[in-house]
Amino acid sequence: MPNAISGFSKLTKPEKIEWLLDTYFSDKEAARTLVKQYWNSDEKLQKLHDEFIENTITNYYLPLGIAPNFLINNKLYTIPMAIEESSVVAAASKAAKFWMDRGGFKAEVISTEKIGQVHFTYNSDFESLKTFFETVKPKLIASTSDITKNMKRRGGGILDIELKDKSKDLDNYYQLHATFETLDAMGANFINSCLEQFAKTFKNEATKLKGDLDIVMSILSNYVPNCLVRAEVSCPISELKSKDIANPKLFADKFKQAVNIAEIEPYRAVTHNKGIMNGIDAVVLATGNDFRAVEAGVHAFASRNGRYSSLTHCSINDGIFKFWIEIPLALGTVGGLTSLHPLVKFSLEMLEKPSAKDLMQIVAVAGLAQNFAALKSLTTTGIQEGHMKMHLMNILNQFEATPEEKTHLIEYFKTNVVTHSAVAEAINNIRIN
Numbered sequence: 001m002p003n004a005i006s007g008f009s010k011l012t013k014p015e016k017i018e019w020l021l022d023t024y025f026s027d028k029e030a031a032r033t034l035v036k037q038y039w040n041s042d043e044k045l046q047k048l049h050d051e052f053i054e055n056t057i058t059n060y061y062l063p064l065g066i067a068p069n070f071l072i073n074n075k076l077y078t079i080p081m082a083i084e085e086s087s088v089v090a091a092a093s094k095a096a097k098f099w100m101d102r103g104g105f106k107a108e109v110i111s112t113e114k115i116g117q118v119h120f121t122y123n124s125d126f127e128s129l130k131t132f133f134e135t136v137k138p139k140l141i142a143s144t145s146d147i148t149k150n151m152k153r154r155g156g157g158i159l160d161i162e163l164k165d166k167s168k169d170l171d172n173y174y175q176l177h178a179t180f181e182t183l184d185a186m187g188a189n190f191i192n193s194c195l196e197q198f199a200k201t202f203k204n205e206a207t208k209l210k211g212d213l214d215i216v217m218s219i220l221s222n223y224v225p226n227c228l229v230r231a232e233v234s235c236p237i238s239e240l241k242s243k244d245i246a247n248p249k250l251f252a253d254k255f256k257q258a259v260n261i262a263e264i265e266p267y268r269a270v271t272h273n274k275g276i277m278n279g280i281d282a283v284v285l286a287t288g289n290d291f292r293a294v295e296a297g298v299h300a301f302a303s304r305n306g307r308y309s310s311l312t313h314c315s316i317n318d319g320i321f322k323f324w325i326e327i328p329l330a331l332g333t334v335g336g337l338t339s340l341h342p343l344v345k346f347s348l349e350m351l352e353k354p355s356a357k358d359l360m361q362i363v364a365v366a367g368l369a370q371n372f373a374a375l376k377s378l379t380t381t382g383i384q385e386g387h388m389k390m391h392l393m394n395i396l397n398q399f400e401a402t403p404e405e406k407t408h409l410i411e412y413f414k415t416n417v418v419t420h421s422a423v424a425e426a427i428n429n430i431r432i433n
Helices: 013-024 028-037 043-050 088-100 126-142 145-153 188-208 248-264 266-286 291-302 342-350 356-378 383-398 403-412 420-432
Strands: 064-072 075-082 106-109 114-122 157-165 173-181 213-220 228-236 312-317 320-328
Touching: 013 028, 064 088, 064 342, 064 356, 075 088, 075 266, 075 342, 075 356, 088 266, 088 356, 106 356, 114 188, 126 157, 126 173, 126 188, 145 157, 145 188, 173 188, 188 213, 228 356, 248 266, 248 312, 248 320, 248 356, 266 291, 266 342, 266 356, 291 320, 320 356, 383 403, 383 420, 403 420
Parallel strands: none
Antiparallel strands: 064 075, 106 228, 114 173, 114 213, 157 173, 228 320, 312 320
């Protein structure tokens, strides 16, 4: 067992690497070479990456792919996707092309309200607290004027503050529940700064209140059920016909049944929604947004009715097939990494410098497209045929296949089922012969 180390953060980057190699690696030179291989040769760019987080030793790369032909509200987009999973970008591209020929995707932002809370305890009666809050509420808002002036100038700011009684759930527990409009910024730092000032002013004013009031914490919420975007596709059932959909009516019915199953069966819904998040997370990451926050908020939203359920829905009415998603997304196109990470700036320029609302629509469409592609495969050929063919290159790389072996085996598996064991057998046969 390695010994604990003190003062690690004060070490230089080379010293941190040497400690790591000395402590954990038997082949120090191989490990050192690997760490340095992923450094950027541009020292200025590497320093920028080093300063994104703490204790940086190297860079961890993900592929940045593009999915073209997304027609959204009659505008054509090529969408950037940062992800490591095979077949995601291909599936998104295929779905985009399918729907481009059928009117494209329609998307709209329903609302953009974000939430933050001051959590506190109070050990006296609620009516006294309520009266006090109504008196002090204007002071809470006024106390943040220096923080909010720039945001207000652009049309955003604090929307409202409510007092919420949660004492039935937890003794003496209450909230200041604040709502915000942060425009093109995701707004985490802005919201948290406002909340901490609310808490300070609230506590200072509480000397006039009978009973003890204690601030527990002040923090934004990543659950944003009123920061909603909707995306959908629709067409007459007859127009669903394609080379892999011979019977459009049968396909539409089966597709809808697959969605219905995900609406009522949590075991299926989790995998169903994971596929949606393949598309969403990839675009969120490529555009420098916080995919962990998006994931947490989305899954809470999927459980809002007391049971985890599908994020997408499907209907067939009067011969019209409709497939849609309604999802909470708190995204930004200014601030954070958007002005720092060169590939984030590249991705946003690729999207023609979208506003936060534009990006919400693009991301929602990416999730819907991903889900359509997955359900289309599941209800026709099965998911593994396409996925494993895309995964073939990863398997070949695991076996360190030569360029000649790759060429031969890619051709071979055009007409044979791809599995790890089948690839192992095929490559072994080539090498024996």
